[in-house]
Amino acid sequence: MKLDCEVIRDLLPLYAEHIASPASTALVEEHLESCDACREELRQMQMPVPVQPEPQPDAPLKGIRKTLQKKSIRTVAAAVLAVLCAVALVFWMGTARAPATAEQAQFWTYNRKEDGANLCILEAQGEGVWLEVEGGFSWGMENITVTAMHYRFPGVHRALLALVGSEASSASVTVSRTQVLTVVCADETRYYSDGQQVERFIVRVDPDGTVQYGYGTEEQYGSSFQKG
Known part of the structure; x- marks a missing residue:
């Protein structure tokens, strides 16, 4: 008995989860042997669904904190470099002859x-x-x-x-x-x-x-x- 694809697709979720009755399972497998479209539908159902991480409530604050830390490091590095340059300039001026x-x-x-x-x-x-x-x-x-x-x-x-x-x-x-x-x-x-x-x-x-x-x-x- 050739069943309509729409009926088979209604059964596919149960078949994919292995909870269909033995009679329904036999009908679906018989149909899948001759229907490429339903086989593709079943393949799509069986693909793993990607899990999206839940948004963290403090994620924006963490981003701001990291940005401020990077700016602080750059500011300190620039200040240290300026001091070293000033010391080198004073030493050169003091010893230039x-x-x-x-x-x-x-x-x-x-x-x-x-x-x-x-x-x-x-x-x-x-x-x-x-x-x-x-x-x-x-x-x-x-x-x-x-x-x-x-x-x-x-x-x-x-x-x-x-x-x-x-x-x-x-x-x-x-x-x-x-x-x-x-x-x-x-x-x-x-x-x-x-x-x-x-x-x-x-x-x-x-x-x-x-x-x-x-x-x-x-x-x-x-x-x-x-x-x-």
Whole structure:
């Protein structure tokens, strides 16, 4: 007996749940053997139904809380980065240095006798200025060369110095009175001998062509010598 599809589809829910009577189950299975449409209907019924989670009453508050937490983390990170940048800038400004001019250095020299040795002392009295000895120092050297340096931002350097400790650079240099002190500045080079500023002159040219240099004034060596 061929039953109408509508009758079979009324029985399909009972059949799918396995609660149809044996007679109804036999009729449905007989019909399904020859009806593609009812078989598809049964397949759709047997597919699992997705379960939607129940909405949480505090879900909007959780979303707002997470957003505020993310903003707080970004704000703290930005503040920490700004502080680190400010500290780095202050440290750079406090340690930034460059060659000083002769006017900035404000040199002053004097002689002193100590332990039987005649010494010549050069002091740089400008604010934040110190003297760096080039190539090391030895009492046996004929010429000692120093460079006058200064801090680009002396006010920031003073504030940083108050935090980190005492000044490490020297504002004076001591040589013997027989040594010539060459002081390199940003705008000029100066020479000091026996506590006095001198000029550099060529003293003589030997017969073999060797040029002998000396340090002194024109009055000391005479105007006939060529300036070097």
